[in-house]
Amino acid sequence: MAGAARATHGMEQREVGRQQVFDTIRAAGRIARIDIARQTSVSPATVTAITSELLAAGLIEEIVPEDREGAKRGRPRVALKIRGAAHLLAGLKIADRAVTVILVDFEGQTVAEYDQPLPHPVMSPAEMVGLVEAALDGACKLAGRSRTEISGAGVGLSGLIDARNNFVHWSPNLDARNVHLGRMLSEALPCPFFIDNDANLVAKAEQLFGEGRNTSDFIVITIEMGVGMGIVIDNRIYRGERGCGAEFGHTKVQLDGALCRCGQRGCLEAYVGDYALLREANIRSGAAPEEDLSRLYARARRGDAMAQSILDRAGRMFAMGLANVINIFDPKLVILSGEQMAYDFLYSEAVLARVRASVVQVDAPLPEIRIHEWGDLMWAKGAAAYAMEGVSALTIKGLAMNET
Template sequence: MAKSARLSHSDELRESSRLQVFDTIRAAGQIARIDIARITRISPATVTAITAELLSAGLIEEVSPDLARDAKRGRPRVALRVRGSAHRIAGLKLSHHAITTLITDFEGTELVSHEMPLRGGQMSPDALCEKIVAALDQSCAKGGFARDQISGVGIGMAGVMDAERNFIYWSSSLNVRNIDLGSHLSRSLTMPVFIDNDANLVAKAEHLFGEGDTRSNFVVVTVEHGVGMGIVIDNQIYRGARGCGAEFGHIKVQLEGALCQCGQRGCLEAYVGDYALLREANITSGVERHKDLASLYAAVADGDTMAQSILDRAGRMFAMGLANIVNIFDPQMIVLAGAQLAFGYLSSDKVVEEMRRWVVQVDGPLPEVRVHGWGNQMWAKGAAAYAIEEVSALTIREVASHVS
């Protein structure tokens, strides 16, 4: 399930042109050949040759021209669009409580959505793979088609990983480190699988469908059981040299501070994540008063000063982290997402104002901070979008091999 070996330079250029044409068609929805040439700056003759290959492979299709609209322009121009029925794609979002699956066609149109409950906690790689396969099978059964009719699977999960190799260095979903999860899944799944940090896939979904669709440089911060970050720079997800950059939850905010689930101390997540807030509340009270965050927030509403102090400290730590993001990346926008944002304390005016005080002051506007209430289905949509991109690249490469 590893991605294909590198091509020669000339083959890479030809493949790049095919991908550029295909991506332009996908981004436009439908577009004429002459407009593809104008946008990509690829010669009209080359665009015609490439689109003929894509048509022959069944990846795109011609759209009947709008005769009424084009009557004044002379001969109507035939448009092209991605052929939705070319592939079915699955996107899975793994959380501690559920696996959410979204199956789409090749255009990204939803075909099936499904949520399979999970018991919280870490599990072995084999057990996690069994759950992933079960969730996929349930979703396919719901849609009335077989698993082997899925062309690719995108999986978003929390942790530190190398997406290029489907290799998990560490994840809160697994009870062991350094796992080639792609190889484990290949024992049961025959289609390509593409695994990435779930925050990266939220950023991808945000870029394609959400608040970041008009921005080329922005950051998404997710706060749920843990804290994640996805970075978009020049319209691309930034992953770092080892494929595991953007670990915002594990920046250090206090020397020898609270214990994080990653095994280190003083991480931001150890003060802001779900488990960290509950741990602090229950240790401070001496009894397990709070089994979930709703209980903790209810205590705050009832005037519990201890509970309020826990949230206040989490807000200050979070503001410090956001200021560091601005100072390092200077993004156009920061999008806050995840279940905790529904409660509002991490996105309050007080937190944003503290962030602004700690940012390096220049005579220019600071990044806009927005809250986007992503549900698990939208996280899965990001995973599906990732798989669509990767399946597109693999399929274009296959087209190239037949042409060569």
């Protein structure tokens, strides 16, 4: 028994070492073996053995420098990089009107981009599986590839999601609760699926491609139809024990307040989300119902008192919520992201002044707040990056299994 335990521990150690070396290569883009050893504190001999395994598995490749100046002084240092052709990956962002798909290679280079309209914003789990299948087919057709070539797919979905088990507790896009969506998708389509809350995947995209690069600790707040939050602590996304952490939109700002899509009352989202603002406008207005936030914003800019009061209240509620987040986490950086960043009523100077007034006062600068407006494609890129991580981990685990 003791021997078996030591063997298992040794196998786990080797798997951790492989993952560490692989992650270092991906983060660097191109890197020599000796530099991997220096950055990871893994011995050069072990780095050589691990990279030989990764080369044999086709996950990485060698790059000989084109500039051979200095070759007279010795053999040029060969760099290692991720082999882009090793895997084709998909990232999907399921929104209220469309599914946005991006196909990338194993290096993260874009292969194709595609949008699949939603027939309706709320669907059954089976309908969602069919929607994902159609969206992947459309993206593959555009790229001249086959769906069977996809090694893994990441899916960003709003709601309460247990990412470790690819399990959806609740999503406004589904008409059922407690859905094993990842299992359903993997059974219907020939690849593993990795599902997470869409705000977490925005945080992943910001970490790899956006405002969060080279920042180990930051928070992303997304404001669109709903309100989400992604938390990065020590370069890792924090999800909570049940996968329900960071639900900023469902923090309470009003006792027995407005009805939220989640079924509870007084949530921040019920005052700030697109649907909440339009709902309030339609309740107060005797005219034709508002269906587009841009028109409500334009009315407020023209001096419409009713529109101004709706957006002012949203700004006050948001300032309260944002100040609470800063007081709890004290982050270095806060990124405000999403479609509503096209309108400044949530980050006007008046709103930011309310935030500053409500944050615990110490003799140190407040966290930096950056605005990053982007569309569904960047959310999908975060989902693709999540799939890339998942496929990498499965592949490296497979190398360890081959040893037994």
